Amino acid sequence: xxxxxxxxxxxxxxxxVDAPSAPSGxxxxxxxxxxxSYGPVHALGPxxxxxxxxxxxxxVGPSGCGKSTMLDxxxxxxxxxxxEILFEGKRVDGQVPPGIGVVFQEDASFPWLTVERNIGFxxxxxxxxxxxxxERVQRAIEFMGLTAFAKAYPSQLSGGMRQRVCIARTLVxxxxxxxxxxxxxxxxQQTRLLMGDELLNLWRRTGATVVLITHSIDEAAMLADRxxxxxxxxxxxxxVIETGWPANRDSRLAASExxxxxxxxxxxxxxxxxxxxMRADVTSGI
Amino acid sequence: MTRASAIRLWxxxxxxxxxxxxxxxxxxxxxxxxxxSVMVVEMVRLMGTAAFWSSVxxxxxxxxxxxxxxxxxxxxxxxxxxxxxxxxxxxxxxxSSWYALPFFVVYPLLIVLFGMNEKPIILIGFLYxxxxxxxxxxxxxxxxxxxxxxxGRTLRINSIQQAWFVSLPAAAPYVxxxxxxxxxxxxxGVLGSxxxxxxxxxxxxxxxxxxxxxxxxxYALLLFLLVAVALITIGLERASRAVEHxxxxxxxxxxxKPVTVASRLAASLxxxxxLLSAWQITHFVVGQEALASPGxxxxxxxxxxxxxxxxxxxxxxxxxxxxxLLLSCVLGAILxxxxxxxxxxxxxxxxxxxxxxALPKIALYPVVxxxxxxxxxAKVVFGAMYGFIPMMLIVINAIQSMNPALRKTARxxxxxxxxxxxxxxxxxxxxxxxxxxxxxxxxxxxxxMIGEMFGSPRGLGYVLxxxxxxxDTATIMGVTVLVGIFAVVINSSLVALDxxxxxx
Numbered sequence: 001x002x003x004x005x006x007x008x009x010x011x012x013x014x015x016x017v018d019a020p021s022a023p024s025g026x027x028x029x030x031x032x033x034x035x036x037s038y039g040p041v042h043a044l045g046p047x048x049x050x051x052x053x054x055x056x057x058x059x060v061g062p063s064g065c066g067k068s069t070m071l072d073x074x075x076x077x078x079x080x081x082x083x084e085i086l087f088e089g090k091r092v093d094g095q096v097p098p099g100i101g102v103v104f105q106e107d108a109s110f111p112w113l114t115v116e117r118n119i120g121f122x123x124x125x126x127x128x129x130x131x132x133x134x135e136r137v138q139r140a141i142e143f144m145g146l147t148a149f150a151k152a153y154p155s156q157l158s159g160g161m162r163q164r165v166c167i168a169r170t171l172v173x174x175x176x177x178x179x180x181x182x183x184x185x186x187x188x189q190q191t192r193l194l195m196g197d198e199l200l201n202l203w204r205r206t207g208a209t210v211v212l213i214t215h216s217i218d219e220a221a222m223l224a225d226r227x228x229x230x231x232x233x234x235x236x237x238x239x240v241i242e243t244g245w246p247a248n249r250d251s252r253l254a255a256s257e258x259x260x261x262x263x264x265x266x267x268x269x270x271x272x273x274x275x276x277x278m279r280a281d282v283t284s285g286i
Numbered sequence: 287m288t289r290a291s292a293i294r295l296w297x298x299x300x301x302x303x304x305x306x307x308x309x310x311x312x313x314x315x316x317x318x319x320x321x322x323s324v325m326v327v328e329m330v331r332l333m334g335t336a337a338f339w340s341s342v343x344x345x346x347x348x349x350x351x352x353x354x355x356x357x358x359x360x361x362x363x364x365x366x367x368x369x370x371x372x373x374x375x376x377x378x379x380x381x382s383s384w385y386a387l388p389f390f391v392v393y394p395l396l397i398v399l400f401g402m403n404e405k406p407i408i409l410i411g412f413l414y415x416x417x418x419x420x421x422x423x424x425x426x427x428x429x430x431x432x433x434x435x436x437x438g439r440t441l442r443i444n445s446i447q448q449a450w451f452v453s454l455p456a457a458a459p460y461v462x463x464x465x466x467x468x469x470x471x472x473x474x475g476v477l478g479s480x481x482x483x484x485x486x487x488x489x490x491x492x493x494x495x496x497x498x499x500x501x502x503x504x505y506a507l508l509l510f511l512l513v514a515v516a517l518i519t520i521g522l523e524r525a526s527r528a529v530e531h532x533x534x535x536x537x538x539x540x541x542x543k544p545v546t547v548a549s550r551l552a553a554s555l556x557x558x559x560x561l562l563s564a565w566q567i568t569h570f571v572v573g574q575e576a577l578a579s580p581g582x583x584x585x586x587x588x589x590x591x592x593x594x595x596x597x598x599x600x601x602x603x604x605x606x607x608x609x610x611l612l613l614s615c616v617l618g619a620i621l622x623x624x625x626x627x628x629x630x631x632x633x634x635x636x637x638x639x640x641x642x643x644a645l646p647k648i649a650l651y652p653v654v655x656x657x658x659x660x661x662x663x664a665k666v667v668f669g670a671m672y673g674f675i676p677m678m679l680i681v682i683n684a685i686q687s688m689n690p691a692l693r694k695t696a697r698x699x700x701x702x703x704x705x706x707x708x709x710x711x712x713x714x715x716x717x718x719x720x721x722x723x724x725x726x727x728x729x730x731x732x733x734x735m736i737g738e739m740f741g742s743p744r745g746l747g748y749v750l751x752x753x754x755x756x757x758d759t760a761t762i763m764g765v766t767v768l769v770g771i772f773a774v775v776i777n778s779s780l781v782a783l784d785x786x787x788x789x790x
Contacts, residue, residue, distance in 0.1 A: 102440040104433050107433070108433045110452070111532055121441065122441040122443075155532070173441070
């Protein structure tokens with residue numbers, strides 16, 4: 001059966017991100033010949049890729065292929081060994097540029113702060129006026145469904161709720177580029193599907209460019225506008241597949257035929273790389 | 287009230303009543319122990335005297351100074367060591383052997399250096415406590431989850447903000463644990479020193495009461511100490527639990543420390559060289575009478591070691607240590623196993639044991655002497671008292687935290703209780719028992735040494751105390767060094783054994 005998207009929901013209360021500093025139409029992110037090596041170990045690249053503004057791009061690849069390295073390098077947490085990354089026309093070189101938000105796989109909520117204080121952390125450090133902090137935090141809490149837990153500590157929340165706190169903390173900074181490194185990896189399947197829907201919602205409301213790294217072929221195929229399939233280490237893009245989904249999609253498109261064809265295609269490309277990666281693990285004695 | 291607390295409460299009440307009965311019926315020779323009611327009456331009477339509070343204040347003052355100094359020095363040293371990993375790995379053997387050293391052995395030396403006043407006492411308390419703080423700070427800084435630091439970077443905060451808003455709160459729980467330990471160590475160090483040799487203070491009062499056959503007073507003082515320590519321990523536990531939910535789950539250390547035999551050897555040599563130099567320099571500063579130089583000490587050691595008398599003392603100490611260790615490990619393991627098999631028993635018994643452990647056991651030595659007299663048995667029992675509690679706690683914990691799947695498997699295979707114990711529980715416990723032996727060794731050794739320093743006619747501890755009365759600083763240094771080397775060598779071997787057992 002073909003997929004028909006649900007009716008467009010009424011616009012929510014989240015503000016769209018500030019207009020990007022690059023002219024509209026120009027790519028948000030450009031990778032040119034980017035590689036990353038750790039000593040003799042060539043971990044990533046060369047990567048050549050352009051990301052459109054307000055695009056949802058997901059990266060899927062076998063274990064250890066360098067997906068997280070790519071995200072580190074894009075986010076300015078690591079510098080590329082060679083090549084160049086441009087974010088909104090400016091070089092990213094080992095420093096985190098303004099306008100980027102990152103959500104990690106591990107729980108990164110600060111255990112000693114309440115949910116409220118966690119979310120407002122970045123704003124407080126940047127010296128935003130208290131009134132504005134309160135408003136932004138309040139809106140983010142409502143958007144992420146955390147209203148009942150605003151005064152709770154992360155240790156009192158489930159894994160899924162804690163990830164929501166981390167996402168909310170990123171949200172309030174109004175990033176124009178959101179990087180997510182297997183954010184739902186530690187969650188169960190059902191929670192993953194729901195969180196995926198919420199991520200789509202967030203993406204639509206804010207108009208940010210989103211890069212999602214994932215192990216899950218289904219997740220990549222369901223959420224993204226384009227899926228980048230990465231090879232085994234050193235990771236390079238073997239293929240970048242346009243999904244063609246409408247903007248107002250949700251997890252129920254998994255029932256459609258197009259979804260099945262898409263995931264089969266991704267797996268066909270990925271399967272050999274995964275086998276190779278597994279063999280590499282065995283021979284290196286891991 | 288939970289079932290466990292109820293059991294605990296009624297057991298304690300029953301023991302008190304039994305004790306009262308035993309004393310009133312004269313089933314025990316009077317003079318050995320005093321009825322609880324008499325203890326309480328005497329304690330209340332003492333609390334009405336000014337002299338009592340003066341002693342309490344003397345000891346409290348010493349302990350507070352030791353504790354505060356330990357916190358300050360410990361935090362600074364911990365921060366520096368963390369910032370310079372090379373220095374840290376060089377000092378590592380000292381850190382891991384620190385609590386293997388029987389500190390009170392150094393006490394006579396400090397008296398010689400500083401005189402018989404509160405300074406050596408504070409110093410012992412400080413030495414005992416400071417390492418706990420250093421370890422706590424290092425642990426805390428090691429265990430800051432990398433993801434939190436990375437989050438700070440993605441939020442573009444600067445390094446000062448990173449240190450103050452991320453590193454510090456993330457490390458705090460471990461530093462707090464170190465502080466709690468340091469608190470206990472400072473109290474123990476101060477009271478223990480006052481007990482062994484002093485002219486004022488709470489520990490001195492206990493020793494004085496014992497020496498003058500004032501049993502009522504002695505037991506009353508011990509009771510007050512027990513109650514005070516119990517209240518403080520409970521208070522600290524409550525405080526910890528209140529902020530526990532803010533501390534985050536216990537995390538694995540992110541620091542990988544590559545350790546080769548060669549590097550450890552090099553580190554030990556460097557430490558030895560530094561200590562010897564410090565010793566020589568101190569000797570130059572304070573003179574021969576106060577502190578013999580390494581050279582003179584070595585000269586003095588040679589005839590000492592070749593004399594028959596010395597080895598008699600060494601044999602005595604070793605024998606006492608051996609029996610003590612056997613007693614504490616076997617007793618601790620058996621009791622630990624029995625209690626650990628039941629969750630209710632564990633919940634009921636553990637808080638009592640932890641509180642007893644916090645009590646400066648040195649204060650209980652007079653009780654041991656009352657029952658056993660000045661004898662070999664007294665030393666052995668005293669050492670065992672020190673060592674059996676950690677063994678018991680470790681075994682209880684090992685059984686309680688054993689992978690439940692193992693016991694379920696035994697049930698599915700329809701094994702009897704005995705079979706389960708023999709084939710599943712005991713083998714699973716072996717690595718933890720080895721850890722228990724390692725921990726017990728240092729503590730038991732300390733107990734035996736203290737026992738010998740106070741009222742024993744033989745043994746290395748006796749030799750130490752005798753040397754102080756004749757101001758034989760060379761022998762003091764010699765014996766101190768020997769004891770230190772012995773403790774460190776045995777401890778290192780047990781650590782290696784412990785690591786091997788855990789990797790098997």
